[in-house]
Amino acid sequence: MRIPHQAEGFIPALKVYNTLTREKVDFEPINPPFVGIYLCGPTVYNLAHIGNARPAVFFDVVRRYLTYLGLKVRFVRNITDVGHLTGDSDEGEDKISKQAKLEQIEPMEIVNFYTQKYHQVIDKLNVLRPSIEPTATGHIVEQIELVQKILDIGLAYVSDGSVYFDVNKYRMKENYGELSGRILEELLETTRELEGQKEKKNSADFALWKKANPEHLMRWNSPWGEGFPGWHLECTAMSTKYLGKSFDIHGGGLDLMFPHHECEIAQAKAAYGEAPVKYWMHNNMVTINGTKMGKSLGNFITIEDLFSGKNELLERSYSPMTVRFFILQAHYRSTLDFSNDALLAAQKAYKRLINALMIVKKLAYPLHPKSEIDEQNDEQIQGFCDTMLKGMQDDFNTAIAIGQLSNIVKKINSFYINPETIDTIKQGTFERMKSLYQTMIEDILGLEEEKSDNQEAFLRALLDLYAEAKEKKEYATVDKIRASFKNNNLIIKDLKNGVDWAYQE
RNA sequence: GGUUUCGUGGCCGAGUGGUUAGGCAGGGCUCUGCAAAAGCUCCCACAGCGGUUCGACCCCGCUCGAAACCUCCA
Numbered sequence: 001m002r003i004p005h006q007a008e009g010f011i012p013a014l015k016v017y018n019t020l021t022r023e024k025v026d027f028e029p030i031n032p033p034f035v036g037i038y039l040c041g042p043t044v045y046n047l048a049h050i051g052n053a054r055p056a057v058f059f060d061v062v063r064r065y066l067t068y069l070g071l072k073v074r075f076v077r078n079i080t081d082v083g084h085l086t087g088d089s090d091e092g093e094d095k096i097s098k099q100a101k102l103e104q105i106e107p108m109e110i111v112n113f114y115t116q117k118y119h120q121v122i123d124k125l126n127v128l129r130p131s132i133e134p135t136a137t138g139h140i141v142e143q144i145e146l147v148q149k150i151l152d153i154g155l156a157y158v159s160d161g162s163v164y165f166d167v168n169k170y171r172m173k174e175n176y177g178e179l180s181g182r183i184l185e186e187l188l189e190t191t192r193e194l195e196g197q198k199e200k201k202n203s204a205d206f207a208l209w210k211k212a213n214p215e216h217l218m219r220w221n222s223p224w225g226e227g228f229p230g231w232h233l234e235c236t237a238m239s240t241k242y243l244g245k246s247f248d249i250h251g252g253g254l255d256l257m258f259p260h261h262e263c264e265i266a267q268a269k270a271a272y273g274e275a276p277v278k279y280w281m282h283n284n285m286v287t288i289n290g291t292k293m294g295k296s297l298g299n300f301i302t303i304e305d306l307f308s309g310k311n312e313l314l315e316r317s318y319s320p321m322t323v324r325f326f327i328l329q330a331h332y333r334s335t336l337d338f339s340n341d342a343l344l345a346a347q348k349a350y351k352r353l354i355n356a357l358m359i360v361k362k363l364a365y366p367l368h369p370k371s372e373i374d375e376q377n378d379e380q381i382q383g384f385c386d387t388m389l390k391g392m393q394d395d396f397n398t399a400i401a402i403g404q405l406s407n408i409v410k411k412i413n414s415f416y417i418n419p420e421t422i423d424t425i426k427q428g429t430f431e432r433m434k435s436l437y438q439t440m441i442e443d444i445l446g447l448e449e450e451k452s453d454n455q456e457a458f459l460r461a462l463l464d465l466y467a468e469a470k471e472k473k474e475y476a477t478v479d480k481i482r483a484s485f486k487n488n489n490l491i492i493k494d495l496k497n498g499v500d501w502a503y504q505e
Numbered sequence: 506g507g508u509u510u511c512g513u514g515g516c517c518g519a520g521u522g523g524u525u526a527g528g529c530a531g532g533g534c535u536c537u538g539c540a541a542a543a544g545c546u547c548c549c550a551c552a553g554c555g556g557u558u559c560g561a562c563c564c565c566g567c568u569c570g571a572a573a574c575c576u577c578c579a
Contacts, residue, residue: 040579051579181508182575231577253579254510260578284510285573292573329528330518335511335572342517345529352528355542387526391519399519403527413543417536 014069016249017333017395019257019280020179024395029248030278035071036247037063038239038277040256041133043080044114045099048121049300050323050338051253051286051293057324057446058283058332059251060127062396064444076242077130078235079118081111081137082218082228097217107217111137121303124320126446132242136234140220143229143237146271147208147222155270159199161211161225165266167204174269176204179280180258206263208233232263239276240268250277254284283332288313290337301338315340318347321450325350328398328445349406353441354449356409359416360437365430369423377411378425384408385436392444401440408437459490463499466492 014027029035039059042052056077063075100107123129136143147163150156156165167176167184176184184204207230212219219226239247245268252261261280268276285292293300301311309317318326326346330336384407391400411433415422422430441447462481469477485492489504 043578049579053579055579180574183508255574255578258574259576283579285579287572290572292578326517333510334518337517339517341529345517347529349528397519400526403519406527407525410544417543 012390012393014393015395016279016281018278019282020277025279027279029071030246033071035066035073035249036243037066037073037075037249037251038235038243038247039075039077039130039250040235040252040260041077041079041130042114042118044111044118046114047302047304048118049293049302050306051300052118053122053125053303053323054286054327054332054336055251055253055283056122056127057125057327058396058398059281060446061328061398061444062249062251062281063128064446065392065396068439068444074131074243075128076132076134076239078238079111079115079133079135080234081115081135082107082234100217108137111135117304121307121320124307125303125324126320126448128446134238134242136229136238137218139234139237139241140229142241143233144209144220144222146233146237146240146267147229149271150208150267153270156208157201158224159201161227162199162207163209163224163230164200164205165208165230165263165270166201167206167266168202170266170270174266176266177262179265180262182258182262206230206232206259208267232260232267235260236264236267236271236276239264240272245272246274246276246278248277249279249281251281251283254282257282281332284335286336286338288338293338316344318343319450321354321447322347322350324445325353325402325447329402331395331397331399333395349402350447352409353402353405353447356412357438357441358449360412360434363412363415363419363422363434365427366423369427371421371423373426374424378429381408381411381425381429381433384411385432388436388440398445401445405437405440408433412437459501463492463501467499 015024016027017024037059039055042048059075059077063073066073097107100110103110119129147156150165151158151163154166155170156163170176171184176182209222209224209227209230211225211227216228218228220228239250250261250264257280265276268274287293288299288301291299299313301313303323305311305314306318306323307320309315322343323346326343327336329346329349384404388401388404388408391397391404394400425433462485466478466481469475469481482492485501486504490501491504493500493502
């Protein structure tokens with residue numbers, strides 16, 4: 001994919017790192033101009049944490065960038081509201097059911113509650129809503145059909161009301177482990193004793209459909225009795241339904257590579273005989289003091305915590321755009337280490353970028369340029385723009401892009417201070433810089449101005465001046481302030497015990 | 506134990522076989538009633554040891570160190 005309308009500079013084709021082949025390759029959509037992206041979404045039984053924010057934000061940028069390139073993107077991000085097993089001691093219990101019992105409410109209530117919570121914080125991060133946001137519970141029929149299909153083909157077997165994928169049989173034709181690089185023999189040696197192991201032919205087999213225990217809250221009828229879908233099934237069923245048997249990009253966290261995505265490939269190849277995904281993209285983990293953040297490790301910070309500052313690991317609160325900027329400042333395949341210092345630095349850098357954004361919108365090239373062109377400066381600015389786009393073309397390197405934006409900020413500020421020097425660069429260069437700066441920040445990186453919400457404080461300060469002027473009988477000032485309030489449809493009220501403001505009725 | 510990744514300046518974080526990443530912090534200068542902002546500028550690097558090369562932070566090997574995955578997890 002090439003950049004549209006970029007006459008200046010040579011910008012190479014878009015490259016993406018494909019986890020499947022472990023190399024950067026040219027991105028060529030299967031059916032241009034259409035692109036299908038499937039991203040593993042949240043399991044809605046808990047509040048979203050920083051680790052959930054990273055894929056949401058990064059793949060949002062992927063989507064925005066591909067759209068910028070002129071592609072028509074269908075972006076699917078699922079909501080997992082059933083199915084995934086809980087940790088070791090829970091003996092195959094459904095996460096959401098477990099949480100429901102804990103909170104003594106309907107599972108669906110949990111699901112709705114946390115889905116809304118998820119939307120709230122993700123919206124604040126300015127992540128565009130997916131084109132389609134399917135839920136696992138809404139696709140039980142499709143999942144049962146998929147299980148049946150794999151059974152019919154003979155790559156699964158029924159055992160005591162559950163259905164398992166026959167990894168050994170699949171392996172005779174396909175390469176189980178092609179994505180994660182796992183070797184089955186090694187897996188067998190290291191696989192731990194888990195519940196349900198006895199029912200399996202082979203410890204590496206995984207459940208497509210799981211029989212529900214009597215106390216299990218979420219359950220559906222199926223040809224194999226009451227139960228619930230296996231842990232990896234929903235993504236295969238829903239991605240196939242909405243993006244087809246073979247689609248362009250499947251994204252998710254690195255930790256989902258095995259077993260989740262490996263199993264998705266196996267399920268899809270078993271059922272349809274073709275590879276489901278052309279480009280697998282995995283974002284790296286967020287760490288805290290060099291250690292992975294995990295639900296089970298108890299060191300996780302929710303996104304809400306970040307916004308409110310209410311977490312003992314946080315020295316203060318950080319705005320949504322600060323968090324978004326922080327995430328994009330690192331390349332998605334690097335681990336991102338969290339710290340207060342890093343967040344604070346990100347906040348300052350973000351504000352600097354936004355200040356320049358407000359400035360650049362007001363800058364204009366003179367109608368009658370009279371200065372001599374400063375070729376060196378002109379070339380430098382073109383170079384920043386080129387490098388920025390090259391960075392994005394090179395596996396979505398947002399870190400490079402942001403670095404170049406910072407370089408452009410200096411130029412913008414210089415032109416702001418000395419507007420008469422704007423015509424020392426060519427008009428084309430100026431317009432390119434201006435439009436690319438805005439497009440990159442707002443449309444591609446999805447960063448937006450965060451208006452301060454303390455207008456009350458501003459009004460108070462003005463009212464103080466008003467009262468002071470009145471005291472001194474400086475009525476010219478008094479009238480001026482009153483007029484400016486009035487211009488904004490506000491009125492000043494002189495009260496016996498002070499001044500106040502109100503909306504003009 | 507197996508698989509994989511990584512080790513960059515006070516902190517965060519890109520990148521490359523020979524040329525400035527960038528941000529934050531710190532020093533200096535300009536501007537300035539004070540302060541801030543902004544501009545200019547300086548400082549601080551590529552874990553260690555070998556090898557390949559005219560030349561390596563970047564390639565290869567070893568050592569040390571860290572992390573992730575192998576089990577639900579973004």
